[in-house]
Amino acid sequence: MGKNFRDGVVIAGVAESEVGVLPHRTELQLHAQAASRALADAGMTLADVDGVLSIGSSRGTRMPSVQVAEYLGITPSFSDSSSLGGCSFEAYVQHAALAIDAGLCTTCLITYGSTQRSSGAGFGGGADPWLASTQFEGLWGLPMMTGAYALAASRHMHLYGTTREQLAEVAVAARKWAQLNPQAPRHEDLSIEDVLSAPMIATPLGKFDCCLVTDGGGAVVVTKADRARDLPRAPVWLWGSAETHTHASIANMPDLTVTPAAITGPAALKSAGVTPADMDLAMIYDSFTITALMSLEDLGFCGKGEGGAFVSDGRIAPGGDFAMNTQGGGLSYTHPGMYGIFLIVEAVRQIRGEAGARQVATDLALVHGTGGALSAGSTLILGKEARR
Template sequence: MSDGIKGEVAIAGIGTAGLGEADGYTEMEILAQAATRAVADAGLSMADIDGIATCSSSATMWAMPVVEYLGIRPSFIESTMLGGSSFLAHLLPAILALKSGQCNAVLVCYGSTQRSAQFGRKDGVRARAMLDPQPYEQPYQPLSPITSYALAAQRHMHAYGTTRRHLAEVAVAARRWAQLNPEAAKRDPLSIDEVLGSRMISDPLSLLDCCLVTDGAGAYVLLRSDRATELPQKAVYLHGAATAVWNRQISSMHDLTVTAAAESGPRAMKMAGVTHKDIDVLELYDAFTINTLLFLEDLGFCKKGEAPDFVEHGGIAPGGHLAVNTNGGGLSCIHPGMYGIFLLIEAVRQLRGVCGERQVPEARIAMVHGNGGTLSSQSTAILSNERYW
């Protein structure tokens, strides 16, 4: 094997479960359903899994009960918790473990019932605050996390003339993609005026600038690429992966309009040997509409301050100049707390060519970008349905 990771590891299987609402099921149960489906999709059995990567915002030692519940005995365990970007951040350690021979098949998995399990929610919020102290912000009792994202949006407006209408373009584009996706939670038509007229939550972000609150579980399986010819499904290869963290609290950002995606993106692209013109599909973590604008800029698809023009007139909607969040994203498809794993699953589906009405023609290379915390952790990955180029 080469010293790099380019094309050395393939995504062999994917699976989801409990999308939208999973009444009557626990987080562990829907995680196990998604994991079982991903392993079967890879043509394997759970006995073949000797690597695990998982984490949860509801448990600090989550990997241990997952291992126990699935009945596996992994030689590689990765449980770093970086919020919503975690399941993309897990890629590089898993790739290195596979390349080194530490393990042969890594299962990455996540499950959340944050929508259906509403009981004890206030106590849970207090407990998480104790586990994740933010001393510069908690004394002011912000409406977390939306207050932080609203602050970034206000700053972008002040610096670059961005308007609420530009933010609304992001929400409408996501909904147009969701209307082509039978799995999406929100598929009814949505207009710019409806977004602008929705209830204000934290100025300038209204209700329809915010992601959904859903249940859901996702999983994927990684194998060394030399096994790709044995797979029942079309292999999707990993060509680049990078993670960057510059801050936890948004008040510690040097510039509220520049995230660590400006580091993770170029590193992943350099590793993969691609340019922006090579990217056919872009899956971005859109917890709020401002995220999409910031990441388009920080990842280099346009210059800082130019994302509002980039998204206008359906620029990232079906038929636009760049296919962004083709499943409907966290804004209209699904958002069970930590959304990153679903970005990768959608990218794999696009590169397999199985997305039906929303399929991007001749999709060959995808960029996936995850965000965690309040614009805190950023993870970027480059995938392709070709091992070499």
């Protein structure tokens, strides 16, 4: 294959901050803690960083990359705080690759921090009066974001016969993976019946169909590929990438059962020169059980309307034949408002063989983030070796 901008970069380091309930931490402290750990993982220091890409979940945080750079003492030559919601970080990897390829910088630090749980600030959307979701959805009592995803789930059930039991398979599988992750807060058993009998949040989504609400942060270091030989750990290569957004408010979603993954999945796979069947691991945003199920369809792992059957009978759980969300996902590991950075962290660890009891054989991984009310999507294809 011919060279493209993705061939010139690698992911050199990844890390999370503390995650959970963290009233003793500020948002900036979580950015900094994750950044320090990721740079240590990469064998680098702040002096190596000349690109900063940051976002947080607090509505009061303005100019996130500027604030993070100031806090860390970095004067970057490239900066980005584009907000695509939870998939911002997958998009940032692509943005970092473009900037490095263009010669704007050599090493990018992607960071995230959120005290959503402790501060009670949340990132649900619909609170600002100028938003369409406030004017035309919240006005009538639609609970955001759960209500938006509940509408999609209801439509999917109506069109394709998807059942609550099939959605519950996603939550149960996530919990089983979390039980293999010592950092996950939820290790208690969870059954299909537990999911079905849990309190309803927004029909048809119950308590366990919804992600956790936590504090936490993460960081990713992207650098020039020619530095790979000097890194303390094997680099992870960017094979493919794509991003898009189709709407902001759920009322303007072109089709309630077709997510932006239907655009970014095929585009990222094409740019990498691979197919869904080539993937050893799928890290797929699971803010809600329906998010993961519809994304699986749109990414090409199964046909539209076949997601329920695809995830059934423990297929995506440990021991199943489709490895997905191996650290427990947003449903059972952590979800501080935006989850996409944690998908990248786990994919890198799996590719490097550092996942411990949850390790699966992984040479190629697909990472897909979702943002907003099924509004935005970004997909990465990550590889153990350089793109052939």
